[in-house]
Amino acid sequence: MTSLADYARGLPKAELHLHIEGTLEPELMFALARRNGVTLPYADVEAVRAAYRFEDLQSFLDLYYAGASVLRTAADFHDLTWAYLERAHADRVLHTEIFFDPQTHTDRGIPFATVLDGIHGALERGRRELGIGYRLILCFLRHLPEAAAEATLDAALPHLDRIDGFGLDSSERGHPPSKFARVFARARTLGRPVVAHAGEEGPPAYITEALDLLKVVRIDHGVRCVEDPALVARLARERMPLTVCPLSNVKLRVFPDLAAHNLLTLLRDGLCVTINSDDPAYFGGYVGDNFAAVAEALAPSRAELRQLADNSFEAAWLTAEERARCRQALADYDAAAT
Ligand code: HPA
């Protein structure tokens, strides 16, 4: 008899909330630092891991942006993305929709095309060699001015054939979605769906702004919606997906522990909840670990775990044919589980 955690870990799934810069494991950080002649402020890999004790989102972001400084060449971005895809494959991720933060790199003088070539090349290789489907989402950094996001959108225009959507991440408090209403309006005219982080640390009003002003098709995190029952009802009625990241929420102290997480309550309220890893190198687990940890801490039924995986296919930007193939893999897995 398979344990609930093993059943959860092995479910065929899509990952919809993953920052590629957040998959930089300390070992690769040191290897790239050596390759590029970058000096890190840590003696070794253990010292890096020991620094991963966060108070809140900002204390994480400070380390996350510092870590990204070792990424210089297209080969670096390729190696980063490839390492993630190998782990995703082991976690039975059939399809992944990943974020990248171009401003973190262009502000250090790395050309936009270098970043994109490296990431996209690895995603194509993953599709060919591992059978993992993908979409690539450009995120604007919300702690920077809207004009900087506009300039980033301009830089992206020649590469739109490789950019499938736009998102909003970084420091949430004090940077409401309304700050980016104009650049998101322009992004939508390009015929790409948009998403935004909202209601991770920010109030439920930021979720409402993301829906009404940015016109997002998914909310990244969104767990603070519970503070506004009318908003919860709306999210359920609209089947608006939430890309929830359980281990991230505990590491960044959004919840004191996993047993206190509200994702199962939201699922039972009819919301399209999905499980994702966010920044797995920093938060102690990839998407399979997140599924397994939820199974252990919250004791969902197998049907609920299967629903969480099915929601990931519902919320993913798949063609009808791709979605049917993913759902068949899920049905086959469930039928074979003992
Ligand atoms: O969890 C997150 N929230 C906001 N910005 C981020 N950038 C990387 N991870 C995150």
Ligand SMILES: [Zn+2]
């Ligand atoms: Zn995130």
